Amino acid sequence: MARCYAAVLNGIEAVNIDVEVDIGRGLPGIKLVGLPSPSVKESEERVRAAIRRSGFDWSRRRITVNLAPADIKKEGSALDLPIALGILAASGEVIPDSLKGWLILGELSLDGTVRPIRGALNYSILARERKISKMILPFENAREAALCHDVDVFAAKTLSEAISILKDGGKPVEPTEFVEEEKNEFDFSEVRGLESQRRAVLIAAAGGHNILMIGPPGSGKTMISRRIPSILPNLTFDEAIEMLRVHSSAGLTKDGVISMRPSFRAPHHSISSVGLIGGGNPLRPGEISIAHRGILFLDEFPEFRRELLEALRQPLEDGYVTVTRARGSSKFPTRFMLVAAMNPCPCGHLGSQLPCTCAPSAVMKYHQRISGPLLDRIDIHLEVPRRPFAETSAKEDGESSASMRETVTAARKRQLIRYSKLKDKTNASISGKALRAVAKLKPSARTLLENAVDKLELSTRAAEKITRIALTIADLDNREIINDFDIAEAVGYRLLDRRYLSA
Known part of the structure; x- marks a missing residue:
């Protein structure tokens, strides 16, 4: 069994979600439980294709993914990456303990590319509040999330890069730049x-x-x-x-x-x-x-x-x-x-x-x-x-x-x-x-x-x-x-x- 931290947006507030993955006996397939929305259920096919395209084997046993707590409806596609990493950890492709202490979010393409998500800064604020010091986010969102102090944000362009970050670490990204002036075409x-x-x-x-x-x-x-x-x-x-x-x-x-x-x-x-x-x-x-x-x-x-x-x-x-x-x-x-x-x-x-x-x-x-x-x-x-x-x-x-x-x-x-x-x-x-x-x-x-x-x-x-x-x-x-x-x-x-x- 493997577990990692994730989150979903509720308005502008990020809500903590635990992704739990168990692989056991039964008919081959994947089952998502924990009140997933249709967009989250669709992640089954995205995750399966992304894992295969990234060079890993898809387990031929029964995969159960629990999104806790079960009373919160999970919406959006930001849970793709933590679900994929949880499955790889539960199947032995990734060391399960390497997921500890990370907040992981990102949408996956069928070829394993990590796509940007909404609410990156809100997720990093949640990580700071929960005393989580490390995050993996899509490359396009990482600099925005790094604005939140006390959280190291690592950028992943692909599923394989996310796995490399878990194994070998890396250099956290620098915060985005603030622009104090913008050209205004209108003047009094x-x-x-x-x-x-x-x-x-x-x-x-x-x-x-x-x-x-x-x-x-x-x-x-x-x-x-x-x-x-x-x-x-x-x-x-x-x-x-x-x-x-x-x-x-x-x-x-x-x-x-x-x-x-x-x-x-x-x-x-x-x-x-x-x-x-x-x-x-x-x-x-x-x-x-x-x-x-x-x-x-x-x-x-x-x-x-x-x-x-x-x-x-x-x-x-x-x-x-x-x-x-x-x-x-x-x-x-x-x-x-x-x-x-x-x-x-x-x-x-x-x-x-x-x-x-x-x-x-x-x-x-x-x-x-x-x-x-x-x-x-x-x-x-x-x-x-x-x-x-x-x-x-x-x-x-x-x-x-x-x-x-x-x-x-x-x-x-x-x-x-x-x-x-x-x-x-x-x-x-x-x-x-x-x-x-x-x-x-x-x-x-x-x-x-x-x-x-x-x-x-x-x-x-x-x-x-x-x-x-x-x-x-x-x-x-x-x-x-x-x-x-x-x-x-x-x-x-x-x-x-x-x-x-x-x-």
């Missing part, structure tokens, strides 16, 4: 005019605030949105690892290169619930999780199905989403910055110089696709008017993204210091309790806030959003105290829900 210098909108976007980026832009077609909403990533600071190492864990479980990591830049996701409004929120079989993160620590851009915001928009409420508030299936549930992180854009009406010309052709009932129905509770969770509501041609064709460039990023980075550094003992590091993401502890308002500013909330009939959450925005404005000015002007500007970013979206 190309945005001419729209100074007040540029200011609002600067505030949103500095504090990590969600933002909704409303304006007619061609006013620049999408142009501005696609340039927001260019003014965000680099991620910290811990944030980059968080992002990488999600991307790795979704199979989105690039070979050998890990970016320190925030991700930017822009799904189409026809996306399914599984694609946006997460789910499927096997369970994978959705766009809201892939955008973790980055930007989720939803263009044509009201065109998304109502149930999808409502499903955003809890992830926006809590920073995670729980996806439940028949056999259990998984939690995915969703701490992203929402950037949404919409027209003021179905035809797009309400409030502009061009005549609106929509009936009042059509306009109301269009606005009601965005519920009040969802709107409450969006910090900044920004009007983007159509610009005169003379303004858009001006020769002078606007402020560059590099200059704006310096301003944003300085404000973010203040927040990193202020929230050094907290998990979340931005004004938009800290808890209400933490906000009340750090937000220092002048008495006149507090009175102004109270009057604005009463007059505009804003919710408690909206009042809190105003305070968060005002705190970010103070950070941009390198001040600790929130003054009247900060509150007045922040209140101005909460007026569109009264002007456009009130029923």
Whole structure:
């Protein structure tokens, strides 16, 4: 009998699996037990062919493979390599004791080649937690997994190479490289005019605030949105690892290169619930999780199905989403910055110089696709008017993204210091309790806030959003105290829900 360590993914978490192999009397064949999924059952033929093509004999006795614990469904193809090595150890081709202390994962081709898998970094984190110091992974995944300290990762291109590593050892791979800068084809210098909108976007980026832009077609909403990533600071190492864990479980990591830049996701409004929120079989993160620590851009915001928009409420508030299936549930992180854009009406010309052709009932129905509770969770509501041609064709460039990023980075550094003992590091993401502890308002500013909330009939959450925005404005000015002007500007970013979206 032989035994080795393996694992499977459950969401972004790796779950320990013991692969036990016994070869005994009985009709020749192989039997997998322990709640294997169809993809795992198919490994029987892959493993058989890979062992033969690698020059080893296939046992003519009864082979039983147990995947423990039996109450966890085993999904994916990452168990091919540990099953093959377990069979070779049980048949005497490999010394059984050589498997001890190794976590082994990989998919096998029929010719014995080891193919890449999803979730390499998550598996190495599991190995560290279980005090397993050595791993064998596919060559394409090894450098990613080596980011986890205290675990030596060895790369195998074939089944034969994996056996050689077990027999003779080898040199562990070096961790992958982090890339701090990526070429961005969009720059704010190309945005001419729209100074007040540029200011609002600067505030949103500095504090990590969600933002909704409303304006007619061609006013620049999408142009501005696609340039927001260019003014965000680099991620910290811990944030980059968080992002990488999600991307790795979704199979989105690039070979050998890990970016320190925030991700930017822009799904189409026809996306399914599984694609946006997460789910499927096997369970994978959705766009809201892939955008973790980055930007989720939803263009044509009201065109998304109502149930999808409502499903955003809890992830926006809590920073995670729980996806439940028949056999259990998984939690995915969703701490992203929402950037949404919409027209003021179905035809797009309400409030502009061009005549609106929509009936009042059509306009109301269009606005009601965005519920009040969802709107409450969006910090900044920004009007983007159509610009005169003379303004858009001006020769002078606007402020560059590099200059704006310096301003944003300085404000973010203040927040990193202020929230050094907290998990979340931005004004938009800290808890209400933490906000009340750090937000220092002048008495006149507090009175102004109270009057604005009463007059505009804003919710408690909206009042809190105003305070968060005002705190970010103070950070941009390198001040600790929130003054009247900060509150007045922040209140101005909460007026569109009264002007456009009130029923």
